[in-house]
Amino acid sequence: MSSSLLCLVFLFFTIVAEATYSPGGFHHLSSLRQNKKASKSKPKLPFETRYFPQNLDHFSFTPESYKVFYQKYLINNRFWRKGGPIFVYTGNEGDIDWFATNTGFMSDIAPKFRALLVFIEHRFYGESMPFGKKLHKSPETLGYLSSQQALADYAILIRSLKQNLSSEASPVVVFGGSYGGMLAAWFRLKYPHITIGALASSAPILHFDNIVPLTSFYDAISQDFKDASVNCFNVIKRSWEELDAISTKKNGLPELSKKFRTCKGLHSQYSTRDWLMGAFVYTAMVNYATAANFMAPLPGYPVEEMCKIVDKFPRGSSNLDCAFAAASLYYNYSGSEKCFKIEQQTDDHGLDGWQWQACTEMVMPMSCSNQSMFPPYDNDYEAFKENCMSRYGVKPRPHWITTEFGGMKIETVLKRFGSNIIFSNGMQDPWSRGGVLKNISSSIVALVTKKGAHHADLRAATKDDPEWLKEQRRQEIAIIEKWISDYYRDLKED
Known part of the structure; x- marks a missing residue:
């Protein structure tokens, strides 16, 4: 895998290469940016x-810690009455706005x-x-970007909101998907006096500290495509060799530019690899049962639709063309789209800060195994660390999340002190293999579906679900109804 390869978003930055992942559900790849026409428009x-x-x-409590910034939030009180849940x-x-649009x-x-x-x-x-947008690139300012600071933001805002509404007895339930889902679970663990459940x-x-196999993410994507069509899986797996073969030719880049219908001539062979990988990874993530427009406008079960395209090609066709x-x-x-802007990147959803979080x-x-449909690579922590040092001048803290929030032997630990958390996952989502997939206690439950994709349950209901x-x-x-009824019952008993 090339040192120029950027890879997936709601969660992470891995380098073998220079790969950026985030579980929010979006690769920081040209793939996300290519679709800005479809995803940038904001419905009211x-x-x-x-x-x-x-x-x-x-x-x-240093003087600079008291600097104030203005945190945006959205509120809808149409159905609420004082004392009701928040x-x-x-x-x-x-x-x-992007997440509110996709959390119906x-x-x-x-x-x-x-x-x-x-x-x-x-x-x-x-x-x-x-x-400001121009002044948050240095480690001196980005040092204030962390999940701990974000959780504290939420706690302070919620407390202030309840006070201003004169409704401090209102029960609060937190929701989140992908990285937001991680924050929701951690918020319940860190601030149980503010939220009754998550x-x-x-x-x-x-997905931290080698708790799950390092290959699980790409293995899950590969399984999605194999389940849709074994031929499709094999064609994609073979396409990387063809891509490499063209790349080594004297006029390889012009040939790739023509084959990939790029708007401008390519400067790197790895751009096409990133572009292809981005499509397959994101499509697996958003393999929703119905048509959706989260990462890009797509039909229902788009992995199956992709594989139908591959399977329609006659035998002997170029794997790369497929x-x-x-x-x-x-x-x-x-x-x-008349051409593809494979190397022209934009950041239409303001995701840039994730690279800092992934580096800290x-x-x-x-990593990616030989059994997956992607080019194999091994995790290289030293290369990752060097990249972070070069980019930001900081070293990653690979054990901090499990130290701060836990994760090791989670069933034993959370059974002793946690409560009221729903972990929902769909097994077609590549991130699911790093999630909680079994009940931990009577009140920390795992709701797992065989076909679900990335936080599909948080999407608005449709007639075709x-x-x-x-x-x-x-x-x-x-x-959730039980959490709230138990809370109000306890409130009366007090």
């Missing part, structure tokens, strides 16, 4: 936008619970920039 949301004065540093989304690594489940259930809805943007993302969807909290045609479903499902605390090592997804949501609603 049923929320009021507000800004909360937040301290820069919650964990020291549903809070713990924001991910990006623009909070909370809005769907708000009338039933007469709940106040609040979506809080994560510091250093979207509009919540403590030092729904953590597609939250790979075990792979390109399949990837084009992700990048050009609408058919409007969110160290989620990965399959029965397994409807049932997963019914279970979540029932559990």
